Amino acid sequence: MVTDSYRSHYTFAMDFGTSDFKFGPITCGDAPRVVNNRGYFPDKKSVMYKAFETAPDVIVGEEVPLYLQSNEDLSSRLIYPMRNGVIEKADETAWRVVGALSEYGLSTFTPEPNNGFQGYNVVASLSSVSPRYMYEQLLDTFKQANATGSVRAVTVIPQPFAVAIGHGVTTCVVIESGHGNSQVCPISKYPIRTSQVALNRGGGDANAITSEILKDAGYADLANEEALVRKVKESIGLVPADLDTAILEAKKSPRKFRARHKVPGTRIEIDLEKDSWTRFLIGEYVFNPNHEIFESYFGRGMPRPKDVKMGDTVFRGMLDFGDAIIASVERCPVELQPLLYREILLSGGNFSWTVPEPLEAVAVDAPTKIKLLLRDKGIKNVSVKMTKSPQFSVWHGCIIYGFAVPDEYEWDWQRLEGWMKFSG
Numbered sequence: 459m460v461t462d463s464y465r466s467h468y469t470f471a472m473d474f475g476t477s478d479f480k481f482g483p484i485t486c487g488d489a490p491r492v493v494n495n496r497g498y499f500p501d502k503k504s505v506m507y508k509a510f511e512t513a514p515d516v517i518v519g520e521e522v523p524l525y526l527q528s529n530e531d532l533s534s535r536l537i538y539p540m541r542n543g544v545i546e547k548a549d550e551t552a553w554r555v556v557g558a559l560s561e562y563g564l565s566t567f568t569p570e571p572n573n574g575f576q577g578y579n580v581v582a583s584l585s586s587v588s589p590r591y592m593y594e595q596l597l598d599t600f601k602q603a604n605a606t607g608s609v610r611a612v613t614v615i616p617q618p619f620a621v622a623i624g625h626g627v628t629t630c631v632v633i634e635s636g637h638g639n640s641q642v643c644p645i646s647k648y649p650i651r652t653s654q655v656a657l658n659r660g661g662g663d664a665n666a667i668t669s670e671i672l673k674d675a676g677y678a679d680l681a682n683e684e685a686l687v688r689k690v691k692e693s694i695g696l697v698p699a700d701l702d703t704a705i706l707e708a709k710k711s712p713r714k715f716r717a718r719h720k721v722p723g724t725r726i727e728i729d730l731e732k733d734s735w736t737r738f739l740i741g742e743y744v745f746n747p748n749h750e751i752f753e754s755y756f757g758r759g760m761p762r763p764k765d766v767k768m769g770d771t772v773f774r775g776m777l778d779f780g781d782a783i784i785a786s787v788e789r790c791p792v793e794l795q796p797l798l799y800r801e802i803l804l805s806g807g808n809f810s811w812t813v814p815e816p817l818e819a820v821a822v823d824a825p826t827k828i829k830l831l832l833r834d835k836g837i838k839n840v841s842v843k844m845t846k847s848p849q850f851s852v853w854h855g856c857i858i859y860g861f862a863v864p865d866e867y868e869w870d871w872q873r874l875e876g877w878m879k880f881s882g
């Protein structure tokens with residue numbers, strides 16, 4: 459048994475996102491550490507490694523960029539383990555990355571010795587569509603990580619559930635939209651698994667259209683630099699209340715809508731000038747990629763978000779967020795449906811769109827856009843809220859959960875909840 463005081467120091471949360479791994483103990487406060495969810499497998503046969511044999515088999519965390527060499531085959535050496543939040547059971551390489559990241563996370567926060575530390579109580583979160591074997595593999599990974607005594611107990615929860623817990627609501631619909639995909643998950647005390655809708659669309663797709671926009675605006679040389687494109691998207695992308703109106707307005711007064719992005723530490727400045735109307739395409743595409751204007755981009759080679767099947771789940775490519783919420787809610791009991799619409803929670807970085815003050819009449823934030831999409835389909839009595847820090851709300855919810863679950867509640871394979879204990 460451990461005391462509240464122990465838990466208030468040694469509860470540790472890990473959120474395995476498709477692009478980012480967020481981790482840290484309760485003492486991090488509001489913001490966890492973030493590193494890319496990826497691992498690099500160095501070529502140990504090369505002279506450099508033979509001569510200076512210090513590199514581990516897989517490198518994760520902040521050091522990865524130091525190892526990236528342009529002459530190596532990155533696609534086979536730099537591994538992003540999660541596709542739509544899922545890892546194949548037999549994909550050993552991917553599981554090794556997850557193991558290395560878990561150890562990296564824990565060792566980043568090794569407490570001072572001799573202060574009664576018996577290991578962290580770790581709450582790890584996975585996508586809500588994760589099959590059962592992912593729970594098994596992840597728990598196994600922690601068993602191994604505990605070789606260093608850093609884990610006392612571990613539990614795993616689905617990401618949308620963590621969001622609801624962090625927000626203190628038990629009847630709601632959570633939409634978690636990250637980089638790779640989006641999950642719509644109704645919750646009534648527990649996640650209603652059979653009513654979930656998964657989308658094969660996230661911030662990465664907004665990057666794809668931003669890249670096309672940069673090409674059209676004369677910045678073709680920058681359009682393939684993923685990290686730069688992402689920054690440009692975050693700084694210039696706008697969500698229109700209505701796309702046609704926004705385009706019309708922006709074309710009428712391009713100066714008012716002008717978007718500029720200066721790349722820090724370089725002489726590069728991206729200036730959309732007369733193409734400032736294209737800012738609205740970025741935001742619209744996230745919420746609804748079905749406007750005819752996007753067809754010309756698909757026609758020129760931008761990949762259309764596809765339906766993909768992973769295990770039993772179909773991730774829908776082109777479904778707009780309004781239809782996705784309705785499809786999900788309508789799979790729930792009729793009596794519950796109005797209550798669910800009254801508490802829609804948005805989380806994930808892909809909802810972090812801001813609205814510059816002078817453009818308030820045409821640009822909107824994510825909750826407003828969702829309300830508009832639902833209103834168009836006849837659903838009016840809704841409340842849509844954004845979580846406090848959308849990129850970290852899963853991590854934050856995991857911390858709250860870890861603090862609240864009683865220590866004596868042992869891991870239950872039927873319910874997939876409770877603590878799997880390694881010591882103490």
Ligand SMILES: Nc1ncnc2c1ncn2[C@@H]1O[C@H](COP(=O)(O)OP(=O)(O)OP(=O)(O)O)[C@@H](O)[C@H]1O
Nearest residue numbers: 475476477478636637638639661692806807808810
């Ligand atoms: N201010 C912003 N405006 C628009 N998009 C943003 C903003 N801030 C972050 N994003 C986008 O949010 C995405 C990352 O979100 P998040 O960290 O929730 O994803 P993830 O957890 O790694 O992935 P997933 O949840 O799909 O597994 C990126 O595509 C990023 O560009």
Ligand SMILES: [Mg+2]
Nearest residue numbers: 475476636806
């Ligand atoms: Mg995420």
